[in-house]
Amino acid sequence: MTTESAVEPEQTVEKLDRVTIRFAGDSGDGMQLTGTQFTRTSAVFGNDIATLPDFPAEIRAPTGSLPGVSGFQLSFASSDILTPGDQPDALVAMNPAALKTNIGDLRPGGLVIVDEDEFTDSNLKKAAYISNPLEDGTLSKWQVARINITRQNELALEGLPLPAKQKFQSRNFYALGLVLWLYGRSMDTTVKWATDRFRRNPDVLDANLRAMRAGYHFGETTEIFHHRYEVPAAEVQPGTYRHISGNEATALGCLAASIRSGLPLVYSSYPITPASDVLHELSKFKAFGVKTIQAEDEIAAMGMTVGVAYGGQLALTGTSGPGLALKSEALNLAVMTELPLVVINVQRAGPSTGMPTKTEQSDLLQALFGRNGDSPVAVLAPATPSDCFIMAMEAFRLALKYMVPVILLSDGYLGNGSEPWRIPAIEDLPSIDHHYAKPVDDSRKFNPYERDPATLARPWAVPGQKGLMHRIGGIEKSGQTGDIAYDAGNHHRMTLARLGKVERMVQDVPPVEVTGPPEGDLLVLGWGSTYGAITSGCERARKAGKRVASAHLRYLNPLPANLGEVLRNYGKVLIPEMNTGQLSLIVRGKYLVDAVPFNKIAGQPFKIAEIEGKIDELLGLTGPFEFQFGPASVLGGG
């Protein structure tokens, strides 16, 4: 591999196991791109990676303003990592607003790189700084690198036939070059990517590459930095890797389900943050026969999905919390008519519109119970971005096997977060079976509610099949004939049968696995996107000699058969959730275990340190744990 770094560094090189960097700037400054490129470079280098992008809620907040700040955090390491890091070790702040909203998260002693040129009176005012933080001692806790990014970028681009405004937009490449140098990374990955991305726009390509090289070479020649850092490659399983976000993985998993089942996929959805990317992805897959319908609202999207399932194809809809609320009545129709379909809910902070770009796990009870009547559905939750691929397939497998709607609970943190993913071979993917009903000689004798004794699934008789014409609907039906029935015994039996299908699914649910000692003082139980923080927090606690285990639920209805037994093997059970205690309510109610809820409802994922802090409290090592919420920061907040 050729490398564009010609000069050997003169600065000392410090070896680190893990580094967390945050890039922050105005939403127009291209920080997502800078972060993504650094991520790719580190992944290609062989680090393990976790990322957390964060966008402002407004599409175009005023330039330089606090609400306009956009950030991207990544952690890269020489060992397996599960979260994008609690506190950044380094912060790149492209303007005063970015500094203001992010500096509170930087670890004491950490490095902050600022574009000094942007610290003008007017920008300081927009960021509500009374005096210049670069001058007034505000930053004394940190190492500050003041760099004239704007001016140096301008110089590097001198002579290029581009308007000044466009040249200004290459600043992020300058910053990227500088940081690549700082961490001993090659520019190759970005050169390759940019050459393709800007191939139709050679001047812009030239500008960006020149800016990046200028930043890189500035690092080499300047004496501002006394250290460079090196994070060696991690030991990971051999194979071909790529980056994948949760939403991409969800879309690909659904496509994989289509391929493995042989059933065409139809996705009906109404755009909503943070689920829209699933629609964007799936709408590209036309060559695989995937159809996407942008419905007029979420009610329509759900109804269409019921129609698709009735027609015998792979029926999928997706949304976020407010949309799930709208879908509930039509979803209930699928419960009643026992049709197989999958509902993706990429959860966000609620209630109501809440905080669309912020993550939360507060739709668990809505997913489990948010419909009229006794209305059981299966509920699954992926644990990491790439797990969305596996769980999307699993959702379809179970839906088809048991003729039950399945809700897949992702969240904004999983959906937008990404991680390296070892690309699977098709033949290693699970096969997904489906069975249409067997025709009978006279359709007047066909009973659409005659159940399979093992799964209680009813037959899937789809229009176009001869000899199986029948009527179904939201009205209660006789289990004997499929006709409308209001008699008491029938409703009792049918309600239990609908419940029984979800209960029997437990035979397909793997037992919950424990990481750490099989019995001990404390079990930390989680579900969904808290996996990384919980697992890492418990690992650290064990390293410190504490008898703490963790377990993670990817199946929330039905729960794994061994869960009750596992819970009883520990003195205490702690349940961290990004809600006010929804899984805790279920666990306490179902297993009569005195589980302790640990709730963070800040629109942000748990930090490892927070899990550790709470563990210490429960083990009696410290007093009550309290969250340290910082000022309104973009990403961290703690």
Added chain:
Amino acid sequence: MTTAITGSPQGADEAIPVLTRKDFVSDQEVRWCPGCGDYAILAQMQKMLPELRIPHENIVFISGIGCSSRFPYYVETYGFHSIHGRALTLATGLKTSRPELAVFVITGDGDGLSIGGNHLLHAMRRNIDITVVLFNNQIYGLTKGQYSPTSEMGKITKSSPYGTVEEPLHPLRIALAAGATFVARSIDRDTKHLEETLYRAATHRGTSFVEVYQNCVIFNDGAFDSFADKEVRQERMVYLEHGQPVRFGRSREHGIRMNGYVPEVVRNAPGDGGLLVHDARDPNPVLAGILVEMRYPDFPVPIGVFRDVEAPTYNDLVEEQVANARAKEAADFEGLLRSGETWEVL
């Protein structure tokens, strides 16, 4: 790897057997009130269906909730009695995924225009190839007699003992505004006209919208008698025929002509000269719009096909996109997984 997916279930393409009305009668006991207009619509539908020569198992009836929405139970086809207002959404999903099916939607004035009004607009704007029959009895039948969005201003009902203070919605006006490509009206008591209209609707490609005036004997009896009663029908209704002058009366002696953009009645019009000639194929919906606004007692009430134009259907366009994409791109899943940046770990 290339992956081909086809989803149609087995069967369905042998020669189509000749069916009769009886083949479309299900074994379910019909539960409408005696004398309800729904019976007539059911009978004409059952009579019309065999004429379509569609494989029996490819016909699907989808309804919402209401007296009218009980319809699918009584027709021996695939049937789905869904939830209030949402039949069109199921139909859209079904037709998009299985375009070879013939999909009928049965809805009421409350089901289709109140709770489900939004879906009606969007189905018609997409021009998805389904047939929508809206039973307009200008009342909520199933919930026992509240006013509906088509009830006339001042109507006294259980939920409006002092009379309503709301203007009614005119279904065909909505259909034209939403760009429906087939817009028609018929009435329960004119069985011949009803059957013909249903047939034309079912054979049209694109969204066909048929409003059927339907008498609810229990909660809104006689709602249409003022113009549809046998005695007065010829004088007070006008049967629209494409390419023909708009004429009515016992011996078609009266006509309609345009005065600027305002229609007027010509009593005892001697010849056809100057009379309005109906053109259902006009791509411009303005003429249909003028006819839709004719109401008794100022005008005879028009029934028939107001608009019948050709336009690409949603489901055809969806199929075309898929076919084009398949012709141009390989369905290479492993390639897709590897698209973008990848790296090897040895």
